[in-house]
Amino acid sequence: MEDGIVLTMRGISKSFPGVRALNEVDFTLRKGEIHALMGENGAGKSTLIKVLTGVYPMDEGEIYLDGHDGAVSIHSPQDAQSIGISTVYQEITLCPNLTVAENMFIGRTSDKLVHWKEYERRAAEILDNLGIPARPNQELSRCSLAVQQMVAIARAVDMKCKVLILDEPTSSLDDKEVAMLFGLMRDLKSRGVGIIFVTHFLEQVYEVSDRITVLRNGQLVGEFKVEDLPQVQLVAEMMGKSLDDLAELEQIGQKTGSSGECVYEAEQLSSSECRPFDFQIHRGEVNGFTGLLGSGRSESVRAIFGADHVTGGKVQVDGKDVHISKPHDAMINGIGYLPEDRKRDGIIADLSVRDNIILALQVIQGMNHPISKAKAEAFADEYIEALQIKTASKETPIKSLSGGNQQKVILARWLLTHPQYLILDEPTRGIDVGTKLEIQKLVLKLADEGMSITFISSEIEEMLRTCSRLIVMRDRKIVGELTGENLTEAQVMKTIAGGTQQ
Amino acid sequence: MNRKKKIAASLGQLVIPLVALAILIIFNLIRDPSFFSIGMRTNNAGNTVLTGNLISVIDSASELAIIAMGMTLVTAATGGQDISVGAVAAISGAIFVKVLQSMGAITGTSVFVALIASILVTILFKLFNGTLVAVFNIQPMIATLILYSCGRSIAYWINGDATPQLDSPIISSFGKTIPGVPIPTPIFAVILVGLFLFLIFKFSSLRLYTQSVGINQAAARLNGINPMHIKLLSFALLGVCVAVAAVIGVSRLGQLNHKTLLADIEMDAILAVAIGGNNLGGGKYKMSGSILGAYIIQMLTTTLYAMNVAPVNVKAYKAIVIIIIVVAGSPVIKDAVAKLFRSMKNSSTAKKGVA
Numbered sequence: 001m002e003d004g005i006v007l008t009m010r011g012i013s014k015s016f017p018g019v020r021a022l023n024e025v026d027f028t029l030r031k032g033e034i035h036a037l038m039g040e041n042g043a044g045k046s047t048l049i050k051v052l053t054g055v056y057p058m059d060e061g062e063i064y065l066d067g068h069d070g071a072v073s074i075h076s077p078q079d080a081q082s083i084g085i086s087t088v089y090q091e092i093t094l095c096p097n098l099t100v101a102e103n104m105f106i107g108r109t110s111d112k113l114v115h116w117k118e119y120e121r122r123a124a125e126i127l128d129n130l131g132i133p134a135r136p137n138q139e140l141s142r143c144s145l146a147v148q149q150m151v152a153i154a155r156a157v158d159m160k161c162k163v164l165i166l167d168e169p170t171s172s173l174d175d176k177e178v179a180m181l182f183g184l185m186r187d188l189k190s191r192g193v194g195i196i197f198v199t200h201f202l203e204q205v206y207e208v209s210d211r212i213t214v215l216r217n218g219q220l221v222g223e224f225k226v227e228d229l230p231q232v233q234l235v236a237e238m239m240g241k242s243l244d245d246l247a248e249l250e251q252i253g254q255k256t257g258s259s260g261e262c263v264y265e266a267e268q269l270s271s272s273e274c275r276p277f278d279f280q281i282h283r284g285e286v287n288g289f290t291g292l293l294g295s296g297r298s299e300s301v302r303a304i305f306g307a308d309h310v311t312g313g314k315v316q317v318d319g320k321d322v323h324i325s326k327p328h329d330a331m332i333n334g335i336g337y338l339p340e341d342r343k344r345d346g347i348i349a350d351l352s353v354r355d356n357i358i359l360a361l362q363v364i365q366g367m368n369h370p371i372s373k374a375k376a377e378a379f380a381d382e383y384i385e386a387l388q389i390k391t392a393s394k395e396t397p398i399k400s401l402s403g404g405n406q407q408k409v410i411l412a413r414w415l416l417t418h419p420q421y422l423i424l425d426e427p428t429r430g431i432d433v434g435t436k437l438e439i440q441k442l443v444l445k446l447a448d449e450g451m452s453i454t455f456i457s458s459e460i461e462e463m464l465r466t467c468s469r470l471i472v473m474r475d476r477k478i479v480g481e482l483t484g485e486n487l488t489e490a491q492v493m494k495t496i497a498g499g500t501q502q
Numbered sequence: 503m504n505r506k507k508k509i510a511a512s513l514g515q516l517v518i519p520l521v522a523l524a525i526l527i528i529f530n531l532i533r534d535p536s537f538f539s540i541g542m543r544t545n546n547a548g549n550t551v552l553t554g555n556l557i558s559v560i561d562s563a564s565e566l567a568i569i570a571m572g573m574t575l576v577t578a579a580t581g582g583q584d585i586s587v588g589a590v591a592a593i594s595g596a597i598f599v600k601v602l603q604s605m606g607a608i609t610g611t612s613v614f615v616a617l618i619a620s621i622l623v624t625i626l627f628k629l630f631n632g633t634l635v636a637v638f639n640i641q642p643m644i645a646t647l648i649l650y651s652c653g654r655s656i657a658y659w660i661n662g663d664a665t666p667q668l669d670s671p672i673i674s675s676f677g678k679t680i681p682g683v684p685i686p687t688p689i690f691a692v693i694l695v696g697l698f699l700f701l702i703f704k705f706s707s708l709r710l711y712t713q714s715v716g717i718n719q720a721a722a723r724l725n726g727i728n729p730m731h732i733k734l735l736s737f738a739l740l741g742v743c744v745a746v747a748a749v750i751g752v753s754r755l756g757q758l759n760h761k762t763l764l765a766d767i768e769m770d771a772i773l774a775v776a777i778g779g780n781n782l783g784g785g786k787y788k789m790s791g792s793i794l795g796a797y798i799i800q801m802l803t804t805t806l807y808a809m810n811v812a813p814v815n816v817k818a819y820k821a822i823v824i825i826i827i828v829v830a831g832s833p834v835i836k837d838a839v840a841k842l843f844r845s846m847k848n849s850s851t852a853k854k855g856v857a
Contacts, residue, residue, distance in 0.1 A: 307724055328726035337724065345724050348717045350786045355710060362707050363726040370707040413725075 269313030515779030563800030572743030581784030582642025589653025632737030677753025
């Protein structure tokens, strides 16, 4: 094995029934390198990672690891861990009801007796060393998501790993936390750990990575040094097409905002989770709520939809007084809501794509008016086609789809109800660039057809592209509203930071 | 090919119970080829009826099959089981007898009224369970433990008599056979209850609602479903099943014994749901699996009795067979079998390639 190389994967192929997920893919990781693995949904990133960590057996190919003669065979995540390959997944896979220290040491000690006191001491040391703001005896569920993520990394790092795989580690972190995580990553890099970084955030790739490997449709597109691959070209490589789509989006461009009649208006609306606020949206308008994580942007839209316990306020839909205290009230008033946490609040995991698509419409029609099977199939076909949902069939359980395609199914569920007002909370989180663009385009198209849309995203850039009005929140309060020429990243930042008064 | 796949997919979880049933049948045929012979005889009441082990299995599994259907729904919606079905059945039986006796002579009308009264009261008791589970979020097993413990005492208080007798041709045609019809009436009851539930599922979207609530309650709520209502509804439907099963049980014996009526049926019902390949943690379900499970359990019992196994030992033998069925249906074994099939398929296609 060449010097400085810690991991080589050669000619990796893997098929699932009906799909060739990986086709002779090569991948090389060097010591002390942060290597971004990029590709759209279904490009094969997850499959490659899962082959490397022994979750899936590969059909063909070889894996070489520094310090091992010949190809290594990895049959399980335990195998991978024992030879120094650790993974931190997008969804936290720790036990929320155990303490931080217990989470860091559980399942990896060979001692017959467990010395919790000793572990707590060591955990404190590691946390301190890595600058993670958590106490060893703190229950994990009481830490923020970001800290939980960092605990997972600390656990992996402490296992003396040579290869650290971070699968979408930043998708639920705010900027400050991302910066902290990057500090941690650079620190590990300087200690010689090879890091595979899977993410959808382009800026982050350029901020922290040394090299980029791009996959597309299970094929290797190429390995690039970061400085040789401008961002636009990366997007083009990932999508396998020219940048026309991007240009097209620019052309649809800024919505001018709509002067149409008010579709929804709330006065001093409040819920158990948010303070009273005023809000209105007009026909064909796209607006957004922005602010840092925890600023109350999600809580506000949840109050609009009646998802949390509504405690007060006056609501009008189409100029008529209505009472919205539960999701069903909102739905029959033509409001749809795509929740922030797809896995927890969106998908019905074991049910088919078809059932997941018709669910909301079925509920609006009422339990005593079931949608016939033929009709349900037709609806499913229609939306699988319209949104280009990649699924083996409409009978496939939604849980076996990739994240982006699951999101499209939930989107289809709400589009099928033909809402006049659709709330999209982080519809593009954890989704590849191509699908992201598709969703943005769809939002603009729907608004053009007269739908009112509230669009929430942690990526300000994305919101600037789609929204004609941004409501800025801080500390669970609306602190500003930006329109027209004020819709710039700088202005948003300023407002978030508290610069409106000046 | 596509059709074949569809059939395979829809069979899915039924493979294990079907295989188990087939093995039981084959075992019995080898042991005693006349096991399944069906004959006609004239019973005490002078009716011509069908007899034979098969009829006896299908007949005596009726109460279990009916309760298993209701249990499936509760399991799917709440991710837990109702262990009070046997004890509440004693209450249902007691109400049935009480109303019947208070109306004087046993006539078609009085039986009908008593049946309806029994169903309504049972629904109330089940809604008590349902409220604890759906409103107060108490674990189903703990919530239903209350009526499990005191149900039979309540049944005793209702009548104040240990074993009230019901002597009437109408009752026996309910629990045994209707004059002129050779097939035992309980079998029709299973069909009726099954049809009742089938029609509910056909003409409402209860199935989609129940599964959604069982799989992801938070998401179901955000799609406008009220999980509380669905859980209460599943308990109410279980109530209907329990009452019908109890009335059959009482009619079969012509008397009510609050201590023994459908004793231990809760565990068999839960088992039937499990043998049918349903997840006891809730969510997706197949009603047909649970019904099949009920008949497998009864077939097993009847087989053991036919082999002259002493009643004390029957439970032990039953346990052994059930371990085998449950383990065979476990994810570990399923995965292993699937792998084996795949490798067999691969090697056969590889051979083809060579040829």
